[in-house]
Amino acid sequence: MSEPVTPSPEGVDPESYYALLGGDAGVRALTERFYVHMDTLPEAATIRAMHPKNLTPSVDKLYEFLSGFLGGPPLYWQRRGHPRLRMRHMPFAVDRDAARAWTACMRLALAETELSPLKRTLLEQRFAQVADFMRNQPD
Ligand code: HEM
16 A cells, blocks of 8 residues: 555546535535544544644644545645655554544444445545554554
8 A cells, every 4th residue: 555646637527526516515515524424423533632622633634645646636635745644653652443433433424425326435445444554553
């Protein structure tokens, strides 16, 4: 599993997850729902506690990242530079349970979208891989 590739700034593929989710508003909604689940799911309490009390800046950063990651405008790259995700997660103890909790929040958020079951499953798997890649603790 390698660092996610920097997306092309040109054009948006109509078959991209970004487009299928409804573009900018859809990706924003997905990100907001993800953090609502993190804020409420009991099994996400440990990873919620790693985040600041006010989640708005976290929502902004993840939304910008996901915009590019899902095939839309690479907002994070444009505004903040290369995400260096693994390095940026080093201050947090990301173990298997943390990766599972993150993926569970995203699974719930994806279940509220209009994605087809197949696309949803494929995207869930991709997120699970990236979450796994973020692990920095022995289990
Ligand atoms: C594996 C479990 C994960 C945990 C416990 C975790 C936790 C965190 C925490 C505590 C922050 C700092 C929040 C803030 O600065 O507001 C953060 C930032 C971030 N995370 Fe995660 N994360 C995980 C997985 C992921 C995954 C899978 C992605 C991408 C698909 C991701 C994308 C980001 C981004 C883009 C940021 C903002 C980075 C920055 O600019 O500082 N995270 N994460």
